[in-house]
Amino acid sequence: MEAGPARTLSDAIRVFDPRQPLEGETLRAFYTERGSDARKKMRIHIEVANDKPSSILFTGHGGSGKSTELNKLIEELNQAYLVVKVRTGDIVSSTDLTYVDIVLIAAMALFRAASDEQLIRRAPAQVAEEVWHQIRQVIENIIFGHQPTRAPVGNEAHLSLNIPRAVFGLALEFEARFKNEADTRDKIRERLRDNLSEVINKANRLIEEIQNRHRLPVLLIVEDTDKPDPARAREIFFDHPQSLTAFKSLTIYTFPVALRYDAQFIDLDRYFKSFRMPNLALVHKDGKINKHSWRVLGEVIHRRLDPALIAPKARQTIIRASGGIMRLLIGLMQSAAVNAQARGAQRIEYADAMAAITDLRKDFIAALKSEDYPILAARYRDKQLSNDDALQPLLQTRALLEYENDSTWCDVHPVILPLLEERVAGFSLST
């Protein structure tokens, strides 16, 4: 089905899908330039690096649009770089993720991408066979511990295609076994704790070969590394930055927004360049309307929806209630479209938007604890973020939103504000 603005409410329910970032056809059809510097700065950093290794942390609230911005970045750089994107969550649970897993998953994704036949066939000069042999040995001997199940290798006339093909098969086998076999995963981790540098060295040989022979710098993008809980994420990033930055490529890791307020975050400056994906602030810190953000979010809606299908007041209400979080905007639009369609209407009215907001508020009620409300009330008053542990789950659940227009400040999600009036003694929105 061709991507384009929904012409009916039933189509709008499909088009406003809060699960999926924009990619491929939907990226081309629906992407709205948000005017944020994050992607542009990252791109400049990558280009200025002039193929020298550099590691990047990319952070932002869940649902702020990080994945879509990364997909846009890939679209922009795809011709000039060998872009290897991998989601650790496809292979290992974020509740179980270790720094060893991240390095290994990234290296194997690189091996797989570089051994893809399409890349090899179009390459003017191929990666030296010796490098492929070494990689194959590392996978078989160190990662699989001499017990690989060989991928079938065909009788190709060109020997040079056989080894990469075997590596490709081994990389696929690794992903399947590491994902599905807990026992295999534990054994591989154990072996790799003392031998991780072997894998990194081979990955770096391959990166150099690709760079020299294909004239393609390698850009590794590792997603889902922002998903582990704070304790696990601290262990990964604060205890093992050397391993994560050992690749001689340009490497981007997604990073948990809550850890930016950890006292140790500053120590990462030596290893990583960090970029933030800010939420779109709908107001300035002094309460005045930020027209730019309203315009961007209005365009996000109308790239996906015929303007005749939503009343202007409903649109404005939904934009305000999103708090500038892209995924919440998409979810509210879907919910409002459901409400309108369910009552048999032809367009989304203000009442449909308000019903969607009421439902979103229930969502926050489900996620918040009673002790969270006074903390939120205090942050509403002072707009200050700190490294207080109590704030981390509030940032993660998006009850508390970070903005960086004017300066870096925070605010309570607008949908929660009536709850503060109900639940926090002495709290009033007018104060």
Place this chain on the structure above:
Amino acid sequence: MTNSRIEGHLNTSLPGSARWAVVKLATLLRYASDGCFAIALWDDAAMRGQVTAALRAALSPLTTLEWAYSALDPSPVRYLSRLSATQRASRAVVFFFGLEEAAAGSLKSLDYQREALAQSPHGLVFWLTPDAAHRTARSAPHFWSQHSGVFDFTTATMAQCTRTTLTQNPHRNGNLTFS
């Protein structure tokens, strides 16, 4: 199927607020044709049974499938992967029951399974008690942030709705518009 046809399939013994929630959930499941996650809150097995029956009728001819948590079969994703090729290819609605009995780790694992769940073309309905919904929202925030709605079928809420009409009172919603 139009909204009135969905309503026509509803059991009239359902309370008014439940009927409206069923209509909305059925509308979502019918038209989110690339799939979706929805959360259905429950606190009474008999009411949950009535609602699922009403949804089945309203969604017909879409197939409805059911999965229930057990220690031997703890993963919704594994259940989806076990479906036959035909079942995987044609859109259906899947009800997931019993996750409130799952250990904290199983609820947490929804977070990393969300990508696999999002690949499914089916409408996935997770039936959770309010307490389990709270635990899921806290322990699997990334999964939680991708759902397409929380539909409340708890008897406690329905009783409240019969006492007061809780709908669109702008004062309850705060000042969400800029005029």
